[in-house]
Amino acid sequence: MDTKTSLEKREAKDTAMTERTWSGRYYTPNVDIMETENELTLTADMPGVKPSDVDIRFEQGELSIHGRVAPRQEESTQYLLHEYGLGDFYRTFQISETIDAERITAESKDGILVLHLPKVERAKPRRIAVKSS
Amino acid sequence: MFGNGYTMGRLRGDLDRMFQHYFGDLERWGGTDTGGMPAVNLWENESTLQAEAEVPGFRMEDLDLQVIGNDLLLKGARKADERAGVSYHRQERGVGEFERVIRLPTQVDAAKVQATLRDGILTITLPKAEAARPRKIEVKHAGK
Numbered sequence: 001m002d003t004k005t006s007l008e009k010r011e012a013k014d015t016a017m018t019e020r021t022w023s024g025r026y027y028t029p030n031v032d033i034m035e036t037e038n039e040l041t042l043t044a045d046m047p048g049v050k051p052s053d054v055d056i057r058f059e060q061g062e063l064s065i066h067g068r069v070a071p072r073q074e075e076s077t078q079y080l081l082h083e084y085g086l087g088d089f090y091r092t093f094q095i096s097e098t099i100d101a102e103r104i105t106a107e108s109k110d111g112i113l114v115l116h117l118p119k120v121e122r123a124k125p126r127r128i129a130v131k132s133s
Numbered sequence: 134m135f136g137n138g139y140t141m142g143r144l145r146g147d148l149d150r151m152f153q154h155y156f157g158d159l160e161r162w163g164g165t166d167t168g169g170m171p172a173v174n175l176w177e178n179e180s181t182l183q184a185e186a187e188v189p190g191f192r193m194e195d196l197d198l199q200v201i202g203n204d205l206l207l208k209g210a211r212k213a214d215e216r217a218g219v220s221y222h223r224q225e226r227g228v229g230e231f232e233r234v235i236r237l238p239t240q241v242d243a244a245k246v247q248a249t250l251r252d253g254i255l256t257i258t259l260p261k262a263e264a265a266r267p268r269k270i271e272v273k274h275a276g277k
Contacts, residue, residue, distance in 0.1 A: 030225035030226045030227075031223060031225055031226065032214070032221065032223060032224050032225065032226050033221065033222040033223040034214060034219045034220065034221055034222070035219070035220050035221075035222060036216070036218055036219055037218060040222070043214075043226065045189040045190070045226050045253070046189065046253075047187035047188065047189040047252065047253035047254050048187070048252055048253065048254050049252060049253075050252050072185065072254070073174070073176065073185075077176050078176060078177070079174055079175065079176045080175040080176055080177055080182075080238055081173055081174060081175035081184075081235065082174055082175075083172035083173055083174060084172035084174060084187060109190075110189060110190050110191065110192070110252060110253045111187075111188075111189035111190065111252045111253020111254065112189045112190040112253065
């Protein structure tokens with residue numbers, strides 16, 4: 001079970017991606033998934049990724065997010081302290097039918113991607129008024 | 134156990150000391166190698182030290198950066214989403230305060246340190262102090 005809670009990236013061991021980037025290494029972004037009455041909100045840490053570098057796909061119930069990271073240091077850099085590597089971010093999620101895929105929206109700022117996954121009408125909690133007979 | 138290391142003042146090599154502040158269960162930096170702190174890369178050019186930290190979602194006002202002697206001090210705080218009526222299915226992103234102290238291997242000119250923040254990446258340029266820069270020494274021919 002994954003219990004890491006941090007700003008650190010986790011290196012992706014397993015990926016369905018067939019393209020390889022300059023480093024061939026992928027990182028799994030840390031995410032928060034929150035639920036409100038109307039939607040699921042998915043927030044992913046993807047430092048170094050600009051809005052134009054984000055690619056989001058939704059196919060057959062699977063949502064994938066891909067953040068392209070441009071190299072910021074040369075491959076040959078001799079690090080005095082080297083706590084993280086550089087590579088693209090990639091992660092997939094299974095999305096249930098209670099999400100209205102047509103209305104998924106995304107925004108990105110300061111290296112954070114936020115996805116809004118609205119629930120279909122029938123999945124929202126509904127108050128049923130009780131009339132006195 | 135990963136994610137539950139509430140260690141205080143853990144030493145890590147000669148390069149840095151870390152302090153962590155906790156404000157209850159939900160607001161903590163978990164993690165392993167760096168104790169959950171933002172990860173930092175540090176490298177050296179001829180005339181500068183370069184440091185870089187991944188701090189997604191932070192703005193300049195959330196960060197406090199200082200050079201004290203040979204130490205680089207980086208402090209910051211990130212809040213959890215505090216909207217009402219929210220339940221979490223997953224919470225992996227760290228929240229809370231952090232403080233890192235990184236011992237620099239060479240002397241730097243604190244007055245000339247520059248930092249930029251973009252797309253969640255903090256880039257710090259630390260010009261080496263004059264005394265620490267490589268200096269060419271001209272070899273003159275001995276006269277006859």
